[in-house]
Amino acid sequence: MIQLTASCPPSCVVCSEDITLCQGLTYILAVPASTKALIVTDGSITSVEGFNLSFLFNATLLRLSANGITTIRDDAFLGLRTLKTLLLDQNQISSSSITYSTFHELQKLQVLVLSNNILSRIRGIWFMSTKDLIRLHLNGNQLMSITGESFEMAKLGKLRILDLSNNFISSIEKRAFHGLAQLMEIDLSRNRLAIIPDTFSSLAQLSLLSLDQNSWNCTCKLHDLASFLRKYVNSSSRMLRNADNVSCRASENPSVTNLLELTEVNCKSALKHPPGILENRRRNYGRDVALVAVFSFLGGVGLTCLVLALFNRKFQHGKANEHSSGNCCCRTLDESQCGHEPRNYLTKGYCNCHLTRENEIKVMSMLGSGRETPLLKENSHQATVKAESKCTGLKMPLRSIQKENEQMKNDHFLCLNCRLLQSYPPESSGNAAVPNEADGLCQKQFQRRVRMGHSRIKSETRIASVNPGLSLENRDT
Structure with a gap:
C-alpha cells in the first residue's frame, strides 16, 4: 500500500530528500525520487508490491525489517537497479514466497539479509541475477540441509560472507559450497551437525570458520x-572461531572430547575396542548369566518336584498293597487247603477272606476249565467230616456249623476243617480205643460216603462249566 503525503508522518524520525526513516507504519509511504535510503521498521506491513517502491530509482538501501511481511510480489523490486543493500530480516517470509524473478532486477545488490524468517530451503535459482552479491545472511531460519543445488546454480562468484547459523542443519553435502570460490567466512554455529564430510578444503580463500555449538559425533x-581443521588452525591467516567449543558429545573413543583431537590413531583404537560394543557385550553376558541361573533353578525345582511325586506315588502304592495283603489272608488256589488258617484263627478267631473281583474272575475261570476250587474242596471236607461225626459221635452237629457259615456273606471263603480241628482236638493217646468190628463197619461206611461226595463234586463242576452263573448257594442246595 502506498500513500502520498505532503509532509512526513509523525512516526517518521527522519524525512529528507535523501533519507526517510519511519517506524510503526502500516503502509509504505511515497518518497521523493531523490531518496537514497528508505527505512521502514517495526510496522505491520504484510505485503510488498511493485507500485509501493516504484519511485526509488536512486535508492541504494532498502530496509523493511520487523514488519510481518509474508508475501513478496514478483515485481516488488522492479526498477531498483541501483539498490545495493536489501534488509528483509525478522519477517514471515517463506521459501514459497521467493521466486526466480523476485531478485531479478537487483543486479547491483551486494548485501541480502533474510535472517529470522521461516525459510526451509535454499534455491540457487534465486541468486542467478545477483552476481555482485558479497554478503548473504540466512541465519535464524528453518533450514535443515545444504545440498549441492543450494548454491550450484547461483552466480555468486563474489560472495565473501555466508551466515547459516542458528538453523536446524544436520547434513551438508561435500559439493555444497562449490562455485563459491571467493568465500571467506562461513558461520555454521548453533546447528545440529553431527557428521559431515570435509566440504571446506576447496575454499582457498576461507579465513574464518565457525562450527561451535553443534552435536558433533567424533567417529572415524x-x-x-x-x-582439515588441524591444518586450518595452524595457519596464521585463518581462524576457527570458538575452537574450544567444537566438542564431541558422543564419541566412540572416550578419550576424544574435541573434534580437533580425533586422529587416525584414535580411530584405529576405537575400531579395535569399540566401547559401545564392549558395553553391549558386558550387558549381554550379564543377561545370559542371569537367564542361565534362573532356568537352572527352575529346572532343579521341577526335577525335585517330579522325584518327590514319583516317590510319593510309589509309597502310596506300596502302602495300599500292604493294606490289602494284611486284610486278605486267604490262601491261593494252589496252596494246601487250610495251611494258613491257624494264623488267621489266632488273629481274628476265624478265617474270613473276602472274595475280590479279581479272585472271583480267577475262580470262575478255573471253574470253567474244570479245575477244583477251594470252595469245592471245602465241601468235600464237609462230606468227610459229616461221615466222621456220625461214626465218632461229634458233640457239635455239622448242621450247626453250616448254619453258622451261612450267616456270613456269600463272597467269603469258608474253612470248615480249620474250625473243626480247632473245636474238636484229637483225643489223647491214652484214651485211644481198640478198633472193633463196629469201627470197621463205620470206616467202610465213611469211605463209601466220601466216594459219593467226590462224585457229587464232579457233577457240580460239570454243571458250573455249563452254567457259570449258577450261584454257589444253589449248587449246595
Whole structure:
C-alpha cells in the first residue's frame, strides 16, 4: 500500500530528500525520487508490491525489517537497479514466497539479509541475477540441509560472507559450497551437525570458520574434517572461531572430547575396542548369566518336584498293597487247603477272606476249565467230616456249623476243617480205643460216603462249566 503525503508522518524520525526513516507504519509511504535510503521498521506491513517502491530509482538501501511481511510480489523490486543493500530480516517470509524473478532486477545488490524468517530451503535459482552479491545472511531460519543445488546454480562468484547459523542443519553435502570460490567466512554455529564430510578444503580463500555449538559425533567418519581443521588452525591467516567449543558429545573413543583431537590413531583404537560394543557385550553376558541361573533353578525345582511325586506315588502304592495283603489272608488256589488258617484263627478267631473281583474272575475261570476250587474242596471236607461225626459221635452237629457259615456273606471263603480241628482236638493217646468190628463197619461206611461226595463234586463242576452263573448257594442246595 502506498500513500502520498505532503509532509512526513509523525512516526517518521527522519524525512529528507535523501533519507526517510519511519517506524510503526502500516503502509509504505511515497518518497521523493531523490531518496537514497528508505527505512521502514517495526510496522505491520504484510505485503510488498511493485507500485509501493516504484519511485526509488536512486535508492541504494532498502530496509523493511520487523514488519510481518509474508508475501513478496514478483515485481516488488522492479526498477531498483541501483539498490545495493536489501534488509528483509525478522519477517514471515517463506521459501514459497521467493521466486526466480523476485531478485531479478537487483543486479547491483551486494548485501541480502533474510535472517529470522521461516525459510526451509535454499534455491540457487534465486541468486542467478545477483552476481555482485558479497554478503548473504540466512541465519535464524528453518533450514535443515545444504545440498549441492543450494548454491550450484547461483552466480555468486563474489560472495565473501555466508551466515547459516542458528538453523536446524544436520547434513551438508561435500559439493555444497562449490562455485563459491571467493568465500571467506562461513558461520555454521548453533546447528545440529553431527557428521559431515570435509566440504571446506576447496575454499582457498576461507579465513574464518565457525562450527561451535553443534552435536558433533567424533567417529572415524569425521577423520577428514578433523585433519582439515588441524591444518586450518595452524595457519596464521585463518581462524576457527570458538575452537574450544567444537566438542564431541558422543564419541566412540572416550578419550576424544574435541573434534580437533580425533586422529587416525584414535580411530584405529576405537575400531579395535569399540566401547559401545564392549558395553553391549558386558550387558549381554550379564543377561545370559542371569537367564542361565534362573532356568537352572527352575529346572532343579521341577526335577525335585517330579522325584518327590514319583516317590510319593510309589509309597502310596506300596502302602495300599500292604493294606490289602494284611486284610486278605486267604490262601491261593494252589496252596494246601487250610495251611494258613491257624494264623488267621489266632488273629481274628476265624478265617474270613473276602472274595475280590479279581479272585472271583480267577475262580470262575478255573471253574470253567474244570479245575477244583477251594470252595469245592471245602465241601468235600464237609462230606468227610459229616461221615466222621456220625461214626465218632461229634458233640457239635455239622448242621450247626453250616448254619453258622451261612450267616456270613456269600463272597467269603469258608474253612470248615480249620474250625473243626480247632473245636474238636484229637483225643489223647491214652484214651485211644481198640478198633472193633463196629469201627470197621463205620470206616467202610465213611469211605463209601466220601466216594459219593467226590462224585457229587464232579457233577457240580460239570454243571458250573455249563452254567457259570449258577450261584454257589444253589449248587449246595
